Amino acid sequence: MKSLKQNKTLTSTPNLTPDNPIHVTYDPEDQICTNPSCFFCTMNDPDASLRRARIFNCFKEIPLKDTQEHVLVLSGLWHIAMTHPNDLEFPSLGIFNCMVTLLHKAISDKKWLLRNQNIYIPYYAAHVIGSYTMNKEEFAEMAVQSGVIPPLIELLGGKISWVEQRVAVRALGHLASYKSTFEAVTEYEEEVVKLTMKLASNCLEVVYVNFVGVKDATKRLKYHSDLFTRGIVDLELENRKAEEWASQLQCWSLYLLNCFAWKGRSLNLICKQDFLEDLCDMWGGLVNHTSPAGVGLIRILCYSKIGRKRIAQSEKVLSSLCNLSRSSDDWQYMGIDCLLLLLKDPDTRCKVIEIAALFLTDLVELRSLAGRSNLGEAITKVLLLLDYRQSKQKIREVWDKVERRNKERIISEEKVEERRVFVNLIKQQADHMFWLGELEEAIAKYSEALDLCPLRFRKERLVLYSNRSQCHLLLKDPDSAISDSTRALCLSNPANSHSKSLWRRSQAYDMKGMAKESLMDCLMFINGSVKSSTDDHTKRVKIPYQASRMISKQMDATWLFANARSKVHNHEDRGVMSGLSTIIEEPLVDKELSRRKLERERRRLKKACVTRSVSVN
Structure with missing residues (x-):
C-alpha cells in the first residue's frame, strides 16, 4: 500500500531503471492510500477474485491517466514479467492491450513522452511484451491479437532510440519463432526484414557514435546513462553496459532474420551480397557466448539453393568460412x-572447390x-567425391591417405613397432637440425618422418606436425604454419587442446593480420595454462607475458566497436587533412588514462580467460 510518506520518497527518486525496479508493499504503520485504483494496493488485496478484477481495471485505466506513477507501475510489471514469464495471470487480464496502448501513446505524442519520466515507459512496455512471449506460444497469440506488432515495428x-529497438526486435523475434504467430509477422515481411537487416549492419556504429564514442559524459543521452548505471556516474560501467546491449541488439536482429531464413522467406533480400559480407564481421564474441551470430545465419542460408548460390559468389564469405573451419x-x-554443403551442391562445387579443399584437407x-563424432570421416567422404585434378593435387593427398590407411591395416605389429623406432630416430635428427638453425633441412626431416609414421600413431604425428609448424613460423611462412598446427590440433584429444600448436597458430594468424582467429587460439592456449595450474594446487596461475600481450592486442583489434571506431577516426583524419596540417601534443593526463585503460584491459583479460575456461570445460 502506498502512503503519502511513500509518495514523497517516490517523487524524489531521480532515476528509475529496468535494472532497479521499485516495489511498494503494504506497511500497517503507513497512512491509508486515498487512491481507489492504486495498482500497488491492488496487488496486496487478499481476496483473489477481487484482486483479479481490480488488476483488470488497472490495465484499462493506466493508459487513460497521465501521472508520474505510471513508470513505477511499468517498472514493477517489468520485474514480474522477467521473473515469472510463464504466469498466466497478467496476460489473461489484459496486460498486452495496456502495453500496446502505451506504446501508441509514446510513439504519437512526443510531449507526453518527454513529460515526467514517461521516456522509460515504451522501453518497459516492449520489454514486458518480449518477456511474456519468450516461452509460451499461447501468450504470443494473445499478444498478436492485442495488436502488438504495428507499434513494435x-x-x-x-x-525513439536504439534502446527501444533492442527490446522491440527481441519481442518480434519471439513472435516470429512460433508457428501460430509467424504469419502475423509476415504480413509486414518486407518492412521487417529490411529494417532488421539495416539494424544488424549499422547498430554497432549507431551505439558507438551516439554513446560510447562520446567522451564528454554530459553530452551523452541521460536516459541511456540512467538505464545503464542506475544514475551512478561511472563511464566504465556505462560503456560496458552499452557494449553488452549493442551486442544483444545485433544478435537478436540476426535471430529474427533466422526465423525468416529457416522458413525460406525473404531469401532474395537476406542474400544480398553486401549484407552477406556484413554477416562475416558479426560474431557473438565474449559478450553473448551462446549466439552464433553471423555464421549462424550463413549456415541456415546454406541449406537453401539460392543461399548457396549467393554465398559461393562471395569471395569474402568463402574466405571467412574457411578461416572459421581452421580455428x-x-x-x-x-x-x-x-x-561441406557448398561442395555437395553440383552448382556451387566448382566455384568453391579450390579454396574449400585447401582448408578441409587439413581437417580429415x-x-x-562439438559433440559430433567422425567429423573427419565425413569431410573425407565429401572430398573423395571430387576430382582432385581441379584442386591443385590437394585432394590427391586425401586419396593417398585413405590408401595408406588400408595398407597399414595388414602390416604386422612387429613391422609397426620397427617403423615407430625409425620415425623416432628421424625426429631426433630433425630436432637437432632445428636447434642448429637449419630450418629447411629440419622441415624435410619432419616431412620424412610423417611419411613413414603410421596413421594410428596420433600422438607422434601430432608432435611432428607441431614441430614442423614452428619451423614454418620462424621462416615467416604463416600459411604453412597454420596448416601444420591445424593438423596437429585435429590429432589432439580433445580437438584443439595442444597448447604449443595453439600458440604457434595464434602467432601465425597474427602475422596474417587475422586478429579474431589469433585471439581465439590465444585464449585456448591460456585456458590450457590455467587448467594445468588449477589441476596442480601447488602451482600458481601464471599467464605467459607474450600471450598476455597478444590478447591485449587482439582484443583491441576485435573490440565490438572496433570497426565503428575506425570509421569515426578515418572521418576525423580526413577532416584534419582537408585543412592545415597541425601537430597535436598529447596531454600528460592522457598518459595516465592510457595506464588506467591498460589496467582495465588486464582485468578484462583475466575475466575473459576464466569465463572462456568455464565454457570450454
Whole structure:
C-alpha cells in the first residue's frame, strides 16, 4: 500500500531503471492510500477474485491517466514479467492491450513522452511484451491479437532510440519463432526484414557514435546513462553496459532474420551480397557466448539453393568460412558444415572447390568436435567425391591417405613397432637440425618422418606436425604454419587442446593480420595454462607475458566497436587533412588514462580467460 510518506520518497527518486525496479508493499504503520485504483494496493488485496478484477481495471485505466506513477507501475510489471514469464495471470487480464496502448501513446505524442519520466515507459512496455512471449506460444497469440506488432515495428524502425529497438526486435523475434504467430509477422515481411537487416549492419556504429564514442559524459543521452548505471556516474560501467546491449541488439536482429531464413522467406533480400559480407564481421564474441551470430545465419542460408548460390559468389564469405573451419572458435563446426554443403551442391562445387579443399584437407583426421563424432570421416567422404585434378593435387593427398590407411591395416605389429623406432630416430635428427638453425633441412626431416609414421600413431604425428609448424613460423611462412598446427590440433584429444600448436597458430594468424582467429587460439592456449595450474594446487596461475600481450592486442583489434571506431577516426583524419596540417601534443593526463585503460584491459583479460575456461570445460 502506498502512503503519502511513500509518495514523497517516490517523487524524489531521480532515476528509475529496468535494472532497479521499485516495489511498494503494504506497511500497517503507513497512512491509508486515498487512491481507489492504486495498482500497488491492488496487488496486496487478499481476496483473489477481487484482486483479479481490480488488476483488470488497472490495465484499462493506466493508459487513460497521465501521472508520474505510471513508470513505477511499468517498472514493477517489468520485474514480474522477467521473473515469472510463464504466469498466466497478467496476460489473461489484459496486460498486452495496456502495453500496446502505451506504446501508441509514446510513439504519437512526443510531449507526453518527454513529460515526467514517461521516456522509460515504451522501453518497459516492449520489454514486458518480449518477456511474456519468450516461452509460451499461447501468450504470443494473445499478444498478436492485442495488436502488438504495428507499434513494435515502429520502434524497430528507430522511432525513439536504439534502446527501444533492442527490446522491440527481441519481442518480434519471439513472435516470429512460433508457428501460430509467424504469419502475423509476415504480413509486414518486407518492412521487417529490411529494417532488421539495416539494424544488424549499422547498430554497432549507431551505439558507438551516439554513446560510447562520446567522451564528454554530459553530452551523452541521460536516459541511456540512467538505464545503464542506475544514475551512478561511472563511464566504465556505462560503456560496458552499452557494449553488452549493442551486442544483444545485433544478435537478436540476426535471430529474427533466422526465423525468416529457416522458413525460406525473404531469401532474395537476406542474400544480398553486401549484407552477406556484413554477416562475416558479426560474431557473438565474449559478450553473448551462446549466439552464433553471423555464421549462424550463413549456415541456415546454406541449406537453401539460392543461399548457396549467393554465398559461393562471395569471395569474402568463402574466405571467412574457411578461416572459421581452421580455428578454435566455438562455431568451427558451422564453418565446416557450410563448406561441406557448398561442395555437395553440383552448382556451387566448382566455384568453391579450390579454396574449400585447401582448408578441409587439413581437417580429415579430426575425430569429434562439438559433440559430433567422425567429423573427419565425413569431410573425407565429401572430398573423395571430387576430382582432385581441379584442386591443385590437394585432394590427391586425401586419396593417398585413405590408401595408406588400408595398407597399414595388414602390416604386422612387429613391422609397426620397427617403423615407430625409425620415425623416432628421424625426429631426433630433425630436432637437432632445428636447434642448429637449419630450418629447411629440419622441415624435410619432419616431412620424412610423417611419411613413414603410421596413421594410428596420433600422438607422434601430432608432435611432428607441431614441430614442423614452428619451423614454418620462424621462416615467416604463416600459411604453412597454420596448416601444420591445424593438423596437429585435429590429432589432439580433445580437438584443439595442444597448447604449443595453439600458440604457434595464434602467432601465425597474427602475422596474417587475422586478429579474431589469433585471439581465439590465444585464449585456448591460456585456458590450457590455467587448467594445468588449477589441476596442480601447488602451482600458481601464471599467464605467459607474450600471450598476455597478444590478447591485449587482439582484443583491441576485435573490440565490438572496433570497426565503428575506425570509421569515426578515418572521418576525423580526413577532416584534419582537408585543412592545415597541425601537430597535436598529447596531454600528460592522457598518459595516465592510457595506464588506467591498460589496467582495465588486464582485468578484462583475466575475466575473459576464466569465463572462456568455464565454457570450454
